[in-house]
Amino acid sequence: MFSFKTFQTKLFVTYSIFLIIFTLIISIPMYYYLKNTTKKNILAGIQQSVAGISESLDIYANQYENITTQLYxxxxxxxxxxxxxxxxxxxxxxxxxxxxxxxxxxxxxxxxxxxxxxxxxxxxxxxxxxxxxxxxxxxxxxxxxxxxxxxxxxxxxxxxxxxxxxxxxxxxxxxxxxxxxxxxxxxxxxxxxxxxxxxxxxxxxxxxLIKPVKLTSIPSASLTLFNQTDVLYSNDANFKDNNISRLMEFNAIIPSAMNNGQQSIRHHGNTESLIFQRSQKTDYTIAYAVSENKLFASLLIFRNVTFAAVFLLISLSILVFYILSKTLTYPITKLRKVIDSVDLDDKKIKINNEFKMDEIELLNRSFRTMNERLQNSLEEIVQFRTMELQSQFEVLQAQINPHFLFNMLGVIAIFSEEEGGTKAADVCHKLASFLRYTVIQTNPITTLEQEMSFARDYLELMQTRYRHRLQFELVLPEEMKRISIPKLTLQPLVENSINHGFQHMDRGLVITIRGIVEGDRWYITILDNGSGIDPEQLKSLHEKMEMYERPIHVFPKKEQLTLGGMGIISTYARLKLYFKNRIAFRIGNNADYGTCISISGWIPDESDEHSQEESP
CATH class of the missing domain: 3.30.450.20 (PAS domain)
Structure with a gap:
C-alpha cells in the first residue's frame, strides 16, 4: 500500500515536487521568450514582405517616369x-x-x-x-x-x-x-x-509585384493598396463590397505621419494585425490585415508541443524518480523485513545487494556483525535460562521423591496390616519404577510412549490410595509413540486433575488421557469430570502463561517452577522452550463439569525426529 509515512514516498514526493517546480520555473519564462521572439520574427517577416512591395512599387514608378522622359x-x-x-x-x-x-x-x-x-x-x-x-x-x-x-x-x-x-x-x-x-x-x-x-x-x-506565396498563403488575410481617396487593389471580397467604410477605417487607424508600422484592430469580433508601408513615389499605402489567431497559428502548435514535451519530461522524470526511490529504499525495506525475522534460530541472514551499492554492502556487513553479536548474546541468555530451568526441574524432581514417599509409605503400611504382603509388594514395585523415572536425569527429553507409561504408573499408585473413587483411561496411537516431549509433562497435569478434581465432589473421579492424529498434527487431551478450576485461578493461569510468551530478556523476573499450583506453568514453560512456536497449549473448564487440557503439535518428519533426539 502506498503510504505517505514511508521514506520511499517522502523521497519520491519531495523530488517530484522539486522537479515540477524547477521545470516550470525554467520552461515558462523560456516559453514566453521563444513565443515573443517567434511572434516578432513573424511580424518582421510580414513587414519585410510589405516593405518589399512598397519598394518594388517605387522602382516601377521610377521606371515609368524614366520611360516618360525618354519619350520626350x-x-x-x-x-x-x-x-x-x-x-x-x-x-x-x-x-x-x-x-x-x-x-x-x-x-x-x-x-x-x-x-x-x-x-x-x-x-x-x-x-x-x-x-x-x-x-x-x-x-x-x-x-x-x-x-x-x-x-x-x-x-x-x-x-x-x-x-x-x-x-x-x-x-x-x-x-x-x-x-x-x-x-x-x-x-x-x-x-x-x-x-x-x-x-x-x-x-x-x-x-x-505581389508575391502570392508570402502574403496570401494565410486564409482570410487581406492585402490592400489604397490612398486617401481610392482603393487600387484588394484580395478581400468584403473589402470590395465595403471599400468606402474599410478605407475610412484604415485611414483613421494609420497615422498620417507614419510611413510604416503595425496596429491591432478589431474586425468582425476578431483581433487583426494591420501591417502597413507607404510608397514614397506613388503615395499609395500597402496594408496587410490578418487575424492574429491565424497569423500566430504556429505559436499555438508550438505551445501545444511545448506543453506536451514538458509534460512528457516531467512524467518520465517522475517515473525515473519513482524507480530510483524504490531502488534506494528497497535495501532498507529488506533490512526491516530481515530484522523482523530475527529470532533465536541459528541461521545466516544476509541482505541481497541487487543494485551493487557500496553503502548497502557496508550496511549489510554491519548488520551481519550485529546479528552475530545478538545471536551470541541470545544464545548466552537462552543457555543460562535453560540451565536455570534445568536446575529448577532437578529441584522439582527432588521434591517429588519425599512427597510420594510420604504418601506411598502410608499406603504400604495399610496394605501390610490389612491385606498382607502381596499387595504391599506390588505397590513397592510401582513406587520403585516411579522413583527411578524421576531420579534418572541423563536426558530431560523422552517419548510420548514413556511419558504415558509414567503417567499410568502414577495413576495406579494414586488409585491404591483413592481406590474406587479414582478411575482412568489412557489411549495412545502407534504413530504418536515416538514423538519426543520434555520429561514430566503429563504427570504434573494429571496431578493437577487429581488435586482440583476431588475438591467439593462426592462422586468418583475419571481421568482420560487420549492421543489422536488429525492430518499432520497430533493432539494429547487430559480430561476429568472433577470440580474444575476456579475462574479466578484459571484467569491467573492464563496471565502467567502469557508472561512466558514475552521476550526472553524478561525471563529472570518470572516465577520459579514449583510443584502444586505451578505444575501447569512449569509444564507449559518447558514445552515452549523445547518446541518454541510449534506447540499449542490450551487449558479450561468443560461446559458441564471438569477440566480439559490440550497439547498439540506438528507430526515431525525424519529430520525433525533426528534433531529432536539429539537436542539436550
Whole structure:
C-alpha cells in the first residue's frame, strides 16, 4: 500500500515536487521568450514582405517616369531631331508616306529599346483615340477599334491632366481572349505644345509585384493598396463590397505621419494585425490585415508541443524518480523485513545487494556483525535460562521423591496390616519404577510412549490410595509413540486433575488421557469430570502463561517452577522452550463439569525426529 509515512514516498514526493517546480520555473519564462521572439520574427517577416512591395512599387514608378522622359527626348533621324512624342503628333498631321514610315519606325524602335532595357516590365503601350497603337506585346485589334475617350479606365488619366495614375485590372484589357493576366498599369496622358496627343501605359504583372506565396498563403488575410481617396487593389471580397467604410477605417487607424508600422484592430469580433508601408513615389499605402489567431497559428502548435514535451519530461522524470526511490529504499525495506525475522534460530541472514551499492554492502556487513553479536548474546541468555530451568526441574524432581514417599509409605503400611504382603509388594514395585523415572536425569527429553507409561504408573499408585473413587483411561496411537516431549509433562497435569478434581465432589473421579492424529498434527487431551478450576485461578493461569510468551530478556523476573499450583506453568514453560512456536497449549473448564487440557503439535518428519533426539 502506498503510504505517505514511508521514506520511499517522502523521497519520491519531495523530488517530484522539486522537479515540477524547477521545470516550470525554467520552461515558462523560456516559453514566453521563444513565443515573443517567434511572434516578432513573424511580424518582421510580414513587414519585410510589405516593405518589399512598397519598394518594388517605387522602382516601377521610377521606371515609368524614366520611360516618360525618354519619350520626350529628341532623337536624330534623317537629318532632323524628333522625339517619340513629336513623332506621334506628326503622325496625326503627316500625309507623306515616307515621313509616316519614318515616324512609325522611330516609335517602334524606341518601344523595343525601352522594353529591352526594362525587362521586368510586361507591356509598354503608346496609343490614342484615333487608332494609333504601338506596343511591345501582341494585342487584339477589335479592342483597339472599340476604344473611345469614354472608356472607364481612361477617365482617371484624363482628369489627372498629365500626372501619373495607377490602375489594376484582373486581366489585360488589350487581350480579349487567352489566359487572363492580372496587371497593374501606370498611365498618363501625353501632351505636345499643349495638345493631347495620346497615352503612355506601362503594365507590370500583378504577380511580379505581389508575391502570392508570402502574403496570401494565410486564409482570410487581406492585402490592400489604397490612398486617401481610392482603393487600387484588394484580395478581400468584403473589402470590395465595403471599400468606402474599410478605407475610412484604415485611414483613421494609420497615422498620417507614419510611413510604416503595425496596429491591432478589431474586425468582425476578431483581433487583426494591420501591417502597413507607404510608397514614397506613388503615395499609395500597402496594408496587410490578418487575424492574429491565424497569423500566430504556429505559436499555438508550438505551445501545444511545448506543453506536451514538458509534460512528457516531467512524467518520465517522475517515473525515473519513482524507480530510483524504490531502488534506494528497497535495501532498507529488506533490512526491516530481515530484522523482523530475527529470532533465536541459528541461521545466516544476509541482505541481497541487487543494485551493487557500496553503502548497502557496508550496511549489510554491519548488520551481519550485529546479528552475530545478538545471536551470541541470545544464545548466552537462552543457555543460562535453560540451565536455570534445568536446575529448577532437578529441584522439582527432588521434591517429588519425599512427597510420594510420604504418601506411598502410608499406603504400604495399610496394605501390610490389612491385606498382607502381596499387595504391599506390588505397590513397592510401582513406587520403585516411579522413583527411578524421576531420579534418572541423563536426558530431560523422552517419548510420548514413556511419558504415558509414567503417567499410568502414577495413576495406579494414586488409585491404591483413592481406590474406587479414582478411575482412568489412557489411549495412545502407534504413530504418536515416538514423538519426543520434555520429561514430566503429563504427570504434573494429571496431578493437577487429581488435586482440583476431588475438591467439593462426592462422586468418583475419571481421568482420560487420549492421543489422536488429525492430518499432520497430533493432539494429547487430559480430561476429568472433577470440580474444575476456579475462574479466578484459571484467569491467573492464563496471565502467567502469557508472561512466558514475552521476550526472553524478561525471563529472570518470572516465577520459579514449583510443584502444586505451578505444575501447569512449569509444564507449559518447558514445552515452549523445547518446541518454541510449534506447540499449542490450551487449558479450561468443560461446559458441564471438569477440566480439559490440550497439547498439540506438528507430526515431525525424519529430520525433525533426528534433531529432536539429539537436542539436550
Amino acid at each position: 527626348l529628341k532623337r536624330d533621324g534623317s537629318g532632323s531631331q524628333v522625339s517619340v512624342v513629336q513623332a506621334l503628333q506628326n503622325l496625326m498631321l503627316m500625309e507623306n508616306d515616307a515621313e509616316v514610315l519614318n515616324a512609325y519606325t522611330l516609335i517602334d524602335n524606341n518601344i523595343t529599346l525601352l522594353s529591352e532595357i526594362n525587362k521586368n516590365i510586361y507591356r509598354i503601350n503608346i496609343f490614342n483615340e484615333h487608332g494609333l497603337f504601338f506596343s511591345n506585346q501582341p494585342y487584339d485589334k477589335s479592342v483597339l477599334d472599340s476604344l473611345s475617350e469614354d472608356a472607364d479606365w481612361l477617365q482617371e488619366p484624363q482628369l489627372a491632366d498629365g500626372a501619373m495614375v495607377m490602375e489594376y485590372a484582373s486581366q489585360d484589357h488589350w487581350r480579349a481572349d487567352g489566359d487572363p493576366v492580372p496587371v497593374f498599369s501606370f498611365l498618363r496622358r501625353m501632351k505636345w505644345n499643349g495638345v493631347n496627343i495620346g497615352y503612355l501605359e506601362v503594365q507590370i504583372r500583378a504577380d511580379d
